[in-house]
Amino acid sequence: MSSSVSARSLRKQFGETRALDEVSFDVEPGELFGFIGPDGGGKSTLFRILVTVMTPDSGEAQVLGLDVVRDLWALRRRVGYMPGRFSLYPDLSVEENLRFFASVFGTTLERELQYIAPIYDQIAPFRDRRAAALSGGMKQKLALCCALVHRPEILVLDEPTTGIDAVSRRELWDLLGRLREQGMTVVVSTPYMDEANRCDRVALMQSGRVIALDTPAAVAASLGRPLFAVRAGARHRALNVLRSFPHAHSVLPFGDVHHVTDVRRDVPADVIADELRRYLADAGFADAEVAPAAPTVEDVFIDRMGAPR
Amino acid sequence: MNRDEADPGNPVEAGLDTAIEANELTRKFGAFTAVDRISFDVRQGEVFGFLGANGAGKTTAIRMLTGLLTPSGGSARVAGHDVYTEGEQIKRRIGYMSQRFSLYEDLSPRENIRLYGGIYDLTAAEIRERSAEMLSRLGIEAVGSRPVRELPLGWRQKLAFSVALLHRPSIVFLDEPTSGVDPVTRRQFWELIYEAAGRGTSVLVTTHYMDEAEYCDRLSIMVAGRIAAIGAPAELKKEHGTGSIDDLFVRLARPAVSESKGPA
Numbered sequence: 340m341s342s343s344v345s346a347r348s349l350r351k352q353f354g355e356t357r358a359l360d361e362v363s364f365d366v367e368p369g370e371l372f373g374f375i376g377p378d379g380g381g382k383s384t385l386f387r388i389l390v391t392v393m394t395p396d397s398g399e400a401q402v403l404g405l406d407v408v409r410d411l412w413a414l415r416r417r418v419g420y421m422p423g424r425f426s427l428y429p430d431l432s433v434e435e436n437l438r439f440f441a442s443v444f445g446t447t448l449e450r451e452l453q454y455i456a457p458i459y460d461q462i463a464p465f466r467d468r469r470a471a472a473l474s475g476g477m478k479q480k481l482a483l484c485c486a487l488v489h490r491p492e493i494l495v496l497d498e499p500t501t502g503i504d505a506v507s508r509r510e511l512w513d514l515l516g517r518l519r520e521q522g523m524t525v526v527v528s529t530p531y532m533d534e535a536n537r538c539d540r541v542a543l544m545q546s547g548r549v550i551a552l553d554t555p556a557a558v559a560a561s562l563g564r565p566l567f568a569v570r571a572g573a574r575h576r577a578l579n580v581l582r583s584f585p586h587a588h589s590v591l592p593f594g595d596v597h598h599v600t601d602v603r604r605d606v607p608a609d610v611i612a613d614e615l616r617r618y619l620a621d622a623g624f625a626d627a628e629v630a631p632a633a634p635t636v637e638d639v640f641i642d643r644m645g646a647p648r
Numbered sequence: 649m650n651r652d653e654a655d656p657g658n659p660v661e662a663g664l665d666t667a668i669e670a671n672e673l674t675r676k677f678g679a680f681t682a683v684d685r686i687s688f689d690v691r692q693g694e695v696f697g698f699l700g701a702n703g704a705g706k707t708t709a710i711r712m713l714t715g716l717l718t719p720s721g722g723s724a725r726v727a728g729h730d731v732y733t734e735g736e737q738i739k740r741r742i743g744y745m746s747q748r749f750s751l752y753e754d755l756s757p758r759e760n761i762r763l764y765g766g767i768y769d770l771t772a773a774e775i776r777e778r779s780a781e782m783l784s785r786l787g788i789e790a791v792g793s794r795p796v797r798e799l800p801l802g803w804r805q806k807l808a809f810s811v812a813l814l815h816r817p818s819i820v821f822l823d824e825p826t827s828g829v830d831p832v833t834r835r836q837f838w839e840l841i842y843e844a845a846g847r848g849t850s851v852l853v854t855t856h857y858m859d860e861a862e863y864c865d866r867l868s869i870m871v872a873g874r875i876a877a878i879g880a881p882a883e884l885k886k887e888h889g890t891g892s893i894d895d896l897f898v899r900l901a902r903p904a905v906s907e908s909k910g911p912a
Contacts, residue, residue, distance in 0.1 A: 378801055378828035475702035502827060504701040505858055505894055506901045530828050531857070545830070574863075575842045591835050594859040594892065595881065641831050 341404055343368045343493055343524040344389060348398035351384050351547075358384040359395070360547040366526055371519040373538035374528040375636065380544035382528040383423050386497045389526070390420040403492055416444060419491030421482050423498040423528075429471035433462055433481055436470055437488060444489030455484050458514055476507025483514065493524040500529055512537045532637035543640050550643040559634050562642055564588060565608045567615060568596040568632035571624045580622040584615065589641065598638060664728050665692050667819035667850035668713060672722035675708050682708040684873035685722060690819065695841055695851045697860070697867030697881075699893075701901040704870040706854055710821055713852075715739050727818040740768065743812035743820035743849075747827040750808035753797035757788060757807055760796060761814060768815035782810045802833030809840055819850040826857060838863050858894035867893070869900050876900045 344366035351359040359381045366372045374382045387393035389402055391411035400407045405414040427436045434448070437459075441448045452459070462480050465473065470481060479499050486494060496515075500508040512534065515525050519539075527538070535541045535555045543551040543558065551558050571577035574592070581590040581599055588600040601611050608631045619627040668690040675683040683705040690696040700706040711717035713726050715735030724731045727741035751760045758779055765775035783789045786806055788799075796804055805825060812820050822841070826834040838860065841851050845865075853864070861867055861881060868878040877884055877900060881893055890896040 377830035377833075502824070502856065504704075504856060504901065505897050506701055508856075509898060532831060533859075575839075575846075578839075591832070592838065592863060595862040637831050644830060644832065 342366060342401075343370070344372075344400070344402050344526060346385075346389075346398070346400040349385065349388060349395045349400060350397045351381075351388065351393070351395050357547050359388075362398070362547070362549055364542055364549060364552060366524060368524055369519065369522055370539045371515060371525045371527070371537070373535055373541040374526070374544050375530075375532060375535050375541050375640070376528075376544035377530050379546070381547040382544055383497050384547075385544075386420070386495050386526070386528065390418050390495050391415055392420075416489065417492050419486040419489070419494040421486040421494075421496040421499055423501065425478055425482065427470045427478070427482055427485060430469060432467050432469055433473070434466040436481060437484055440485040441488045446489055448488070451488050451490065454490060455487050457517065458487070459484050474507075475503040476510065479503055479507065479511055480514075483511070487518075493526065494518065496525070496527045498528050498530065500531060500534065508534070532635070532640060535636040541636065543636070543643065545640070545644045551639060555636055558639050559636050562600070562634040562639050564600045564602075564604055564642075565606075565611055566632050566634045566638060567599045567601075567608075567612060567629055568593070569599055569615065569619070569627060569629050570596050571619060571627035573624075577619070577624055577627065580619060580624065581615075584618050586611070586614075591641065593635075593637075596632075598632065600638075600642070664818060666690070666725075667692050667694070668696075668724065668726050668852070670709075670713070670722070670724040673709065673712060673719055673724050674721035675705075675712060675717065676720045681873050683712070683719075686870070686873075686875050687722075688868055688875060688878055690850050690852055692818065692850055693845050693848045695845050695853065695863070695865045697864035698852050698854050698870075699861055699867055699897060700854075700870030704901070705873040706870055707823075709870070710823065710852075710854075714742060714744060714821060740815070741818050743815070743817040744823075745808050745812040745820065745825055746823040747825060751796045751804060751811060754795055756793045756795055757783060757799075758792045760807070760811055764811050764814050770815060778814060782807075782814070786810060802829050802836070805829055805833070805837060806840060809837065809844075813844055813849060817849065819852060820844065822851060822853040824854055824856065826855065826860065834860075858892065858897060861893040861897070869897055871901050 342365040347363050349359050349362040362385060376382060388395050388407060389400060391407050391414055394408050402414055403417055438448050441451060458480055462477055465477065473481065500511055515527060519525055538555060540554050541558060542549045569581060578590060578592060578597055581587060581597060586601050586603055588602045590597060590599050612629045612631060615629045616627065666689050671687050672685040673683060674685050686709060698706055712719050712731055713724060715731060715738040719731060726738045729737040761779040761782065762775055783792045788803060791799060809825060826837050845851055864881060866880050868875045884896060888896050890899065
């Protein structure tokens with residue numbers, strides 16, 4: 340079976356900014372594929388090209404076997420797209436928005452009701468409320484319904500979880516997981532690195548480039564240097580002490596611990612951990628805990644991204 | 649947190665040890681109670697995480713605490729001033745930064761600093777001195793005269809935070825300050841927060857990054873208009889038997905989110 344999305348050497352330039360720089364990847368049918376990275380990474384530009392609302396400067400891409408430039412009209416009715424900005428009609432009600440999007444694609448809400456029911460049921464109690472008056476999580480569920488109402492074969496969602504709370508985020512990922520189980524191919528972007536684990540495969544994007552691409556576990560495992568989690572009181576001072584450790588490569592707060600990597604790749608982890616413990620104890624952190632830690636996707640992103648902008 | 653390097657040249661009015669004292673603070677919109685008798689305080693120099701689901705009442709609470717919205721009941725003092733009667737004094741004693749708007753994008757960093765300095769009645773000499781100090785501290789002297797919109801998002805966020813501190817407020821409100829920035833810049837931003845707290849400025853911060861909740865001295869989690877949990881992150885996790893603030897947040901907020909009828 341051929342890929343659902345196949346992109347080769349996509350480039351896009353806006354003035355001085357290289358929004359996309361030689362981006363290539365494939366998404367397999369039925370995959371939940373995530374593009375992970377901060378604003379300005381090129382995710383939205385890439386998605387606009389994939390859903391035919393923007394053309395690349397060079398390179399090419401096929402979605403469902405159709406060329407994103409030549410075959411745009413055939414492609415548009417087969418793709419569901421949820422843009423990053425809330426782009427429904429704020430003055431229309433929940434139900435009116437859905438009816439509008441259904442009619443644009445030549446169908447009706449009644450005909451598709453059963454298909455979108457798993458998601459629509461959650462917002463149906465508010466069907467008469469103006470879209471503008473919905474909470475963040477509800478808005479995203481409505482937008483998802485509108486993107487699904489014409490039964491697309493692939494769903495492209497640009498940052499559906501940005502700016503919504505942790506509970507709504509989990510609910511939205513549960514919904515995407517369910518769509519994937521039903522065989523939908525889902526391409527999604529997010530700035531939240533911890534959401535990488537909800538995807539089958541991820542591409543990390545920074546400044547228009549793909550800096551890593553694999554399963555989340557394989558990306559995390561690719562860090563390639565020993566990583567330690569350090570727990571110490573007076574956290575901000577501990578951070579500065581750790582930064583002065585002669586072999587420190589990176590020292591960053593991660594939730595309730597600090598993550599420390601070491602420049603030496605050939606020294607056993609337990610030796611480095613002992614050195615760190617002694618170093619901290621000499622600086623007055625006698626009961627600091629130092630433990631080897633499993634790297635996360637975020638650790639790898641930071642390691643690969645180079646100098647922050 | 650780095651409280652041992654307090655800068656004696658800074659700012660905060662002497663004698664004040666509580667930046668926010670809220671007691672049974674309430675706001676109703678018609679029949680809907682957006683904020684329902686919340687009580688908490690933020691100490692001077694504390695980093696306080698103000699968490700809650702969308703629609704839980706955070707924004708309404710912040711609008712009352714910044715003097716923009718009159719409460720329906722209860723009381724609150726911010727920087728020593730009463731939210732009912734001293735809104736104007738409060739506005740002069742607080743800083744505010746949101747993700748959406750903080751700086752004028754067509755103006756340069758220097759022009760933004762001059763504008764805000766003027767708004768807060770700083771003298772020309774103060775503006776000159778603080779402008780130079782700020783640009784050098786952030787390492788952006790070289791782009792100090794370029795329009796803000798040409799700067800990378802991370803720089804803009806750090807500059808916006810520093811501008812919010814320009815008039816040396818006793819507390820600064822940060823509304824999702826790190827949304828969309830890269831993971832390194834996000835952490836550098838938190839170091840700026842620690843530094844400001846070390847100089848005695850209180851920080852009230854909202855975020856959807858649950859790992860950032862762990863960086864706060866104390867935090868509260870609002871659910872359906874009420875404070876459902878408040879305390880230091882480590883205490884809260886212990887008390888509720890959860891491994892992370894993320895898990896605690898989801899456990900407290902999940903039942904309420906699905907049936908929330910509040911405005912966004």
